[in-house]
Amino acid sequence: MALDTLINRAFAPAAASVESGAIPGAVLGIVTADGERAVRWAGHAQIEPERESVSRDTWFDLASLTKVIFTTTRILQLVEAGRIALDDPLVTVIPDLRQYDMNAAERRLTLRQCLAHQTHLPAVEPLYTYGQDPNTLRAFILQRVWQPGPPVYSDINFMLLGIAIERITGRALIDQPLPERFSFRPDPALCAATERDTWRGCVIRGEVHDENAFALGGASGHAGLFGTIDGVLDFAHGLLDGSGLSPASMAAIRTRESEKRTTGWEGFYPGWHGGDACSSDTIGHTGFTGTGLWLDFRRGLAWSLLTNRVHPSRHKDSGILGLRRATGEQVIALFDQREPL
Structure with a gap:
């Protein structure tokens, strides 16, 4: 099964969520350790004050994915450079x-x-x-x-x-310097909208949704990073093939520090947000705005689901946990059915 065919089927839960109005828009991306990738999208980057369609190039407020894509990675790079030690x-x-x-x-x-x-x-x-x-x-x-x-x-x-x-x-x-397709200062016109915020008095678009990160100047260690699906997949591929971090840093993000946590990431456990089909050698993380990234090292497979589920309000049931789990189950089930290339 070609990856493009796989993703069309794996996107079904997200497409259904968009169609039902549970979420405005969604982008799903899959990448393998050998660099094969596919992306699928549907819905709207913004539904108010005006409707605008989502695309492969839409920038999303990655929320707590900032913790793993930026902060954890930067700390580990500083360790690799001998500037600090983890302990x-x-x-x-x-x-x-x-x-x-x-x-x-x-x-x-x-x-x-x-x-x-x-x-x-x-x-x-x-x-x-x-x-x-x-x-x-x-x-x-x-x-x-x-x-x-x-x-x-x-x-x-x-x-x-x-x-x-x-x-x-x-x-x-x-x-701070960032890889291509990531920014703390994105062009608002390219971004998915998040919440109609009573504190700021507007629909937020192109500035961080998290109130604390906004008050801290727009970027913090816990939130503030924006990116596109291809930026996230580039990052994931660097971890899958080992080019993104040193062997010691790769070991750190894959080794448990507690039952559910590694260095920076969450590790697989039954009932988690990535779905129960993941191997035990899977790490992942989610973001409050509706984003998520998962890497199954045993399969050499990563996937990211980016949504703006808080638009126009967080105060509704978007079903995001069920959507994340259903997407992960679909991605892995279909991937496991592929014939070897």
């Missing part, structure tokens, strides 16, 4: 972290712990409600007395990692 405490590069309490728990956190979400930090905090001055908000993140709790998936972990990258490189996140 370095954050204070190695952010010495002013909780600077008024030398015994603060945050001062003992390591880069690895933040990447793997193995800290006491909370999942999220409405930082944008404290103001919109990026420097003041960064200071607030660093000096806040965070209440202790069990390890959870935490945006705060990656905000700290973003600040670490800025300190090491001497460059704001929004000005």
Whole structure:
């Protein structure tokens, strides 16, 4: 079965979601370790205030895919360059972290712990409600007395990692170099719209949907990256064929740091967002706006589903979890039926 035929069938769940109005638009891309790829799309990049069709070249707010495509990758590249080590405490590069309490728990956190979400930090905090001055908000993140709790998936972990990258490189996140087809400053006219935001008073298009990332200047370690499906597939292919990271870094993103987490990524477990047909050697991640990326290393296969499911509002049931799982099941079932080339 040719990959183009496979993707036409694997796209059926997304096409049905678009047709039913559960989501405005969707783009599905598949890539193999040998570089074969296929892309399929349907629906709208925007339905209000005016309807515009989605295309292969539509830029999506990747939301928390920022964590893996940008932040995790950049930290690992800095490790490869010898600038830092994964088990370095954050204070190695952010010495002013909780600077008024030398015994603060945050001062003992390591880069690895933040990447793997193995800290006491909370999942999220409405930082944008404290103001919109990026420097003041960064200071607030660093000096806040965070209440202790069990390890959870935490945006705060990656905000700290973003600040670490800025300190090491001497460059704001929004000005960091990025691969082709990725940007922190996309052309709004090329982007899928996200939410009709009551806080900003408009339909968001071409600026980050995440309120905290917006208040932090448009880019943060946890959100802010935009990209096209081909940009995401380029990134995935670099991981599948091992050209995107060193062997040690590849081992890190594939090795469990906890039951469900690797360094930066989520690892396969029954019931997860990528579908139960994935091999145990599969990693993935999702983004709140409706994006997702999965890599099954045993099969040499990756797929990405990009949607703008929060447009025009997050306050509805888009069925995104079921859609992601159904898409993953379809992609793998069809891939496994292929005759060897």
